[in-house]
Amino acid sequence: MIAEHLLHPTRKGLYCPPGDFYIDPVSPVERALVTHGHADHARSGHHHVWATRQTLDIMALRYGEDFCKVPHEMPLRERYAVNGVGVEFWPAGHILGSAQILVSYQGTRVLVSGDYKRRHDPTCMPFEFVPTPEPVDVFITEATFALPVFRHTDDHEQITNLLNSVSQFPDRTHLVGVYALGKAQRVIGLLRQAGYSETIYIHGALKTLCDYYVSQGVELGSLQPATLENGKKADFAGKIVLGPPSAFTDKWSRRFANPLICFASGWMQIRQRAKQRGVELPLILSDHCDWDELLDTIAQLQPREVWVTHGRDDALVHWCGLNQIRAKPLNLVGYEDQNQ
Ligand SMILES: [Zn+2]
Numbered sequence: 001m002i003a004e005h006l007l008h009p010t011r012k013g014l015y016c017p018p019g020d021f022y023i024d025p026v027s028p029v030e031r032a033l034v035t036h037g038h039a040d041h042a043r044s045g046h047h048h049v050w051a052t053r054q055t056l057d058i059m060a061l062r063y064g065e066d067f068c069k070v071p072h073e074m075p076l077r078e079r080y081a082v083n084g085v086g087v088e089f090w091p092a093g094h095i096l097g098s099a100q101i102l103v104s105y106q107g108t109r110v111l112v113s114g115d116y117k118r119r120h121d122p123t124c125m126p127f128e129f130v131p132t133p134e135p136v137d138v139f140i141t142e143a144t145f146a147l148p149v150f151r152h153t154d155d156h157e158q159i160t161n162l163l164n165s166v167s168q169f170p171d172r173t174h175l176v177g178v179y180a181l182g183k184a185q186r187v188i189g190l191l192r193q194a195g196y197s198e199t200i201y202i203h204g205a206l207k208t209l210c211d212y213y214v215s216q217g218v219e220l221g222s223l224q225p226a227t228l229e230n231g232k233k234a235d236f237a238g239k240i241v242l243g244p245p246s247a248f249t250d251k252w253s254r255r256f257a258n259p260l261i262c263f264a265s266g267w268m269q270i271r272q273r274a275k276q277r278g279v280e281l282p283l284i285l286s287d288h289c290d291w292d293e294l295l296d297t298i299a300q301l302q303p304r305e306v307w308v309t310h311g312r313d314d315a316l317v318h319w320c321g322l323n324q325i326r327a328k329p330l331n332l333v334g335y336e337d338q339n340q
């Protein structure tokens with residue numbers, strides 16, 4: 001079977017005709033395989049959903065228990081049949097519960113990366129290479145930061161910058177903008193790894209997911225709501241407060257002493273973006289691969305072909321061509337990684 005007959009892009013997302021299922025569909029379908037809980041990949045309203053236990057839990061937390069009619073928990077690294085098509089979920093290292101999906105049928109194998117990253121993250125399982133007897137026919141990769149200018153610096157360096165700033169400006173509140181799922185917990189985890197043991201204050205929008213991470217054994221240390229009950233502004237001086245970036249423009253942020261705005265995102269490598277958002281201390285922390293990590297992964301997998309999903313496809317397709325790997329963009333729509 002040619003790979004295009006096993007998986008191909010449609011308006012609703014990647015579709016598998018022999019299995020009659022979609023991967024990360026962007027509108028409601030009968031059968032959905034979901035790589036991870038970010039809202040653009042995991043949507044509500046499907047009939048059947050196959051995902052890891054943690055992704056199912058995250059979907060239930062965000063959309064309610066009735067986010068789908070029939071949830072199917074997929075253990076990692078085991079082969080299952082969905083309508084006669086082999087599917088396996090393997091850790092993707094992106095956020096808690098995130099998975100790559102290997103689809104195999106009549107000797108053809110397509111590996112869908114979902115969103116993934118290769119570097120260490122204290123809050124989720126690391127990316128794993130799927131052991132296959134020979135290289136996969138197709139590797140479908142994300143391409144959020146697929147440009148040679150994207151080379152994410154060391155995470156610990158970024159956290160050190162934050163901690164240095166906190167000790168340099170003890171009368172200011174460090175307000176750190178974070179995406180609620182994944183980034184918030186990772187920033188807290190990295191701060192703890194760096195030895196920061198003080199209470200970290202969080203916006204109400206982060207609480208449910210932080211609690212869920214803790215319930216899954218991820219250590220986040222002492223967290224308190226960032227509310228002023230009977231206290232004063234000065235109570236937050238010298239503290240670290242995490243919140244969704246959207247909250248920084250409203251009344252919420254004005255309760256803090258002389259706030260110093262930080263934002264943790266892979267996009268912070270672009271100075272212009274940091275400026276536009278009024279970010280004083282950009283923290284380059286990405287939950288996606290940078291350029292080198294994308295290339296290393298492809299070089300190690302040695303797929304026959306690479307198909308590139310959302311993000312910046314042209315540079316990666318071009319690089320594959322130079323390296324004698326057939327490649328094409330899939331032009332899937334409906335995925336947004338602007339806030340990650
Ligand atoms: Zn994601």
Ligand SMILES: [Zn+2]
Nearest residue numbers: 115335336337
């Ligand atoms: Zn994505």
